[in-house]
Amino acid sequence: MWNVLKxxxxxxxxxxxxxxxxxxxxxxxxxxxxxxxxxxxxxLTIRQVDAGSCNGCELEIHALNNPYVNIExxxxxxxxxxxxxDLLLVTGPVSRHMEEALRRTYEATPEPxxxxxxxxxxxxxxxxGESYASCGKVANVIPVDATVPGCPPPPIEILRGILGVxxxxxxxxxx
Numbered sequence: 001m002w003n004v005l006k007x008x009x010x011x012x013x014x015x016x017x018x019x020x021x022x023x024x025x026x027x028x029x030x031x032x033x034x035x036x037x038x039x040x041x042x043x044l045t046i047r048q049v050d051a052g053s054c055n056g057c058e059l060e061i062h063a064l065n066n067p068y069v070n071i072e073x074x075x076x077x078x079x080x081x082x083x084x085x086d087l088l089l090v091t092g093p094v095s096r097h098m099e100e101a102l103r104r105t106y107e108a109t110p111e112p113x114x115x116x117x118x119x120x121x122x123x124x125x126x127x128x129g130e131s132y133a134s135c136g137k138v139a140n141v142i143p144v145d146a147t148v149p150g151c152p153p154p155p156i157e158i159l160r161g162i163l164g165v166x167x168x169x170x171x172x173x174x175x
Contacts, residue, residue, distance in 0.1 A: 035167065043075040044166060047085035047109065051102050051138065052128075053092025056152035057119040061089065063155040071159065082108040087165065089158075090142075093121040093128040094135040106142040114165045115144045118158055123147040 048061060064071040065078070079085050082105045094102055106115070117138040120126040125136035138144050145168070148161035 035163075037075070043077055044087060044162070045077055045079045045085050046087045046089050046162070047079055047082045047105065048089045048091070049102060049105055051090055051092045051098045051122070051141075052095030052134065053119060053121055057091040057122070060152045060155050060158060061091070061118070064158060069155050069159065076162065082106075083110065085109050085113070087114040087116060087162065088142075089116050089118060089162070090138045090144075091118045091122050093125045094138055094141045096133055096135060099135050099141055102138075102141050114146075115142060116161050116165050117144045117147045118161065119153060120149055120151045123149050126151065 048058075050058060063069060071077075082088065086109075088106060088109055090102065106113070115138070117123050121128060122138045125134065125140075128134045128136070130136035130140070135141050146161055146165045148158055150157060153161075
């Protein structure tokens with residue numbers, strides 16, 4: 001154990017420091033939070049559904065919850081039940097086995113519900129397309145409000161997609 005501690009002391013900190021937020025970043029965060037409150041009257045709650053993905057998009061979605069991105073600091077949180085969700089975040093091509101489950105999840109989400117398809121597979125069916133085992137893109141199964149392309153898309157693009165969908169609910173003067 002002492003050898004490990006000596007190695008740590010010799011090596012030092014090898015990661016780069018986190019960027020410091022600027023005043024513009026702080027005001028943007030406050031504006032986003034206020035937009036969410038204006039639109040929903042509460043925090044935005046998301047139910048994430050993996051409809052048959054390779055988990056690449058899920059890794060990027062998990063990165064939204066890390067301290068660097070801190071999506072919960074914006075008033076956005078993930079929930080376990082679609083009955084508590086405002087938005088469905090769907091990844092992957094919809095496998096035939098997940099088709100009915102995705103429809104039921106969509107129907108269980110209260111109005112006004114939003115759907116965001118994430119990743120190339122969710123947007124277009126990706127390399128899997130439509131086949132005996134895959135329904136293809138999410139829009140083939142449930143209505144989709146917006147898409148975030150990429151294989152996988154970076155966390156910042158997923159956040160932009162979420163905020164883009166939410167901003168559509170704003171009155172025309174506030175967009």
